[in-house]
Structures are given as C-alpha cells and as structure tokens.
Amino acid sequence: MHVRPVPPASSPAPADVISGSAWVTSLAVPEGPSRTRVDRVQFAPGARTRWHRHPLGQVLVVTDGTGYVQRRGAPAQLIRPGDTVRVAAGEWHWHGATDTSPMTHLAIEEIPDDGTPTEIGDPVAGAEPAPVPTAPVTRTLVLEQYLPAPRLVELVEIRRITIAPGHGPGLHVHNGPVFGSIEAGSAVYRIEGEPAAVLRPGDVFYEPEATRIARFDAQEDGVTFIAHFPVGPGETPRLDPLES
Template identity: 80%
Template sequence: MHVHHVPSASTAAPAEAITGSAWVTSLAVPEGPSRTQVDRVQFAPGARTRWHRHPLGQVLVVTEGTGYVQRRGGPAQLIRTGDTVRVAAGEWHWHGATDTTSMTHLAIEELLDDGTPSELAEPVGTVEPAVVTATPLTRTLVLEQDLPAPRVVDHVQIRRITLAPGHGTGPHVHNGPVFGSIETGSAVYQIDGEPESVLTPGDVFYEPEATRIARFDAQEDGVTFLAHFPAGPGETPELIPLES
C-alpha cells in the first residue's frame, strides 16, 4: 500500500477524443498486476467526448456540475454531482457537459494487458436539452486553508481579474494572503519551488502572504478569476512585482 497526494497538474484532453475544452488529471495508472486506470476529467460548458467504446467498459462518477451521458440507440440522460454511470464492455456511448454548465467526473476503467485502446468514432451531433430540475440547496467545500499565523482582518476585498491570452502577472508577492477561484479560461500557476499546475474553471488557489509566486500566466483562452484579499486595519492589498 502507498498513499500519494492527488496531483494538481492537468493536461488538455486530446482534440481527437474531445469536442470543446476539457482537462485530464491522471489519478492512478496500471501498476503490477492491477490494470486499473483512474482519471479526473473536467469538461467546460459544451465540451463532450466523441462516440467511443471501451474493451472492458468504464465507470463514471460525477463529482461536480451537470452533464449528459448517452448510449447508442438510447436518449441522452442528464447526470449530476453524486451520480454513477456504469458503461458496459464494448458499448458505444459519449459523455460530457451540458451547453450551459461545466461537469467533472472520475473515469475508472480496466485496461487490457495487450494495451488495446478505446475505439473512437464520430463527434456527437445536436443534443436535445434535458430539463434540469433545480436542487434546493447544495454546499460544497472547495478550500479549507490554515494560515501560518493569526492575522487581524477588518475588511476583505474581492476583485474580478482578467488576463488576456498569453499574458501573466510576472513573478510577485502579496502583502497578505490571497484566495482565488477560476471563473473562465485557464492559467499556469506556480508557487516558487513547487511544481506548475494548470488552473481551470472551478479550481481554487491560495497565495500565502509574502510568498514568491513564480507564474500566473493565462493560456491561449485567457483567464478570469475572483481574488479575495483579507486585509487588516488601514491595509491596502498589493501585488509587489519581483525581478524574474
């Protein structure tokens, strides 16, 4: 048995398998006699897989958002947080987000010893929208962060920040902690001395006070995020540029 931290890095899903924007985080790969593969897939609104099938089937666990799944010959079915989908071996199907909501799921499958891959077919056509029944109330904890030391806070600034495609903040520090959440687009994020990660819609991040942020660079789709700045009496939140 071994325990490891869930990686924060994700990669863009291959264009030959996905229509639209989606990101994949590998959580488990076949090891030893086990042939289990587990990926987390984040679909932007309107993104979905092509029609495809798996030699040994697949299990999907929706962890966030709302999407669709459909098998060949059947209607598109709405899936939302907490739903589990079991796809039969060799069953043609597709899955992805609705046109107006994002969706994240875990994809769990057994791989054949000979490495036979999933088979891809044509892209998905027009999907008849399903009626989305509103959930009365949901609460999801997305970040719980301990601060290194007690801090007097008497006001909080919340800023919506947009970076154009290919632009970044440059190396910097803040004079207080920053908590952020990505609304649209994506960005490469790196705290100095730590691995890079790609932040996508729904991801959250924490920039500790006076800690060097090596990268916060918008990718080709740009990025918009909310940044929350807790501040003390008479304090104005500041970004302090550093030399590269």
C-alpha cells in the same frame, strides 16, 4: 510499490473524442500483468464526450463540479462530486460538464489484452433536450481554507483580472490572503519552493499572505479570474513585486 507524484501538467483531450475544451492527466497506465488505466479528465463548461463504448466497460468517479452522463436509450442523469458511474462493457454512452459549470472525474478502465480500442461514435446532438437537474439548487464546496492566524477583516474587495497570453506579474507577494477562481483561459501557478500547477476554468487557488508567489503566468489562451482580497482596517489590497 511505487509512488508517482501527480503530473502538474495535463494534455488537451483529442478533438475527435470530446466536443469543447477538456484536459486529461494520466494517473496510471497498464504495467506488467495489470491492464488498468486511470485518467483524470477535466471538462470546461459545455464540454462533453462523443457517444462511445468501451470493450470492457468503465468506471467514472466524479471529484469536482457538476456534469451529466447518459446511456443510449435512457435519459441523461446529473452527476456530482462523490458519484460513481459504472458503465457496462459495450454500452454506448457519453459524459461531460453541464453548460454552466465545469466537471472533473476519474476514468478507470481495463484495457483488453488484444488491444481492442474504445469505439467512438457521433457527437451528442445539440438538438437533444438538455437534461433537467433533479434538484432546483445545488451547492458545491470548492475551497475550504484556514488562515495561519486569526485576521480582522473590515473589507473584502473582489476583482476580475485578465492577463494577456504569455504575461504574468513575476515573483511577488500580497499584503493579505488572496482567494481566486479561474473563469477563462489558463495559467501556470507556483508558490516558491513548491511544484507548479496549471489552473483552468473552474479551478480555485489560495495565495497566503506575504508568501512568495513565483509564477502566475497566462498560457497561450490568456487567463481571466475572479480574485477576493480580504483586508483589515485602513488597508488596501496590494501586490508587491520582488526581484527573482
């Protein structure tokens, strides 16, 4: 048995495979007699694969967000966290996020012994009618965070914050908890003493009160996010820079 921590970084999906912005994190690759590959794929809103088919099929497990999957000759279906999609061997299909929400799934497939690759077809035509959700309202829990101690909250301030490419606030603390969600771009986020993570559209984060935040650095595309600052009576949300 070998336990490998999830890599903090992911790679952009190839443009000849996916239309729009998506990122792939390799979780498992074929080793020894095993021919199983597992990837985590994060789709930005509107991103989707081309039509394609796998020689031995594929299993998708939705872990976050809302998306669509469609096999050739059938209507598109809405998929949500917890849904599992089994794609038959040689079945033409596509999958991706809705136009308004990101979607993340695990992609699990067996690689043929002879190395036969996935066959990539045409992009999904933009003129195709958009699938209609099966429910008029959907609700997805994206963050449930207990505070270390009860806190009296009188005011919640919500800010939209943009950081230019290559910039960040440096080592800092906040005088209260911060809850946020990424709208556009990406940033490297790290609490001091913990591994770094790359935050992308649809990702959420929590900065505990008085905790040293080592990095919130915009990458080459900059970053825009919504931040929620709950504060008590007489308090004002504050970021205190620290010397590294």
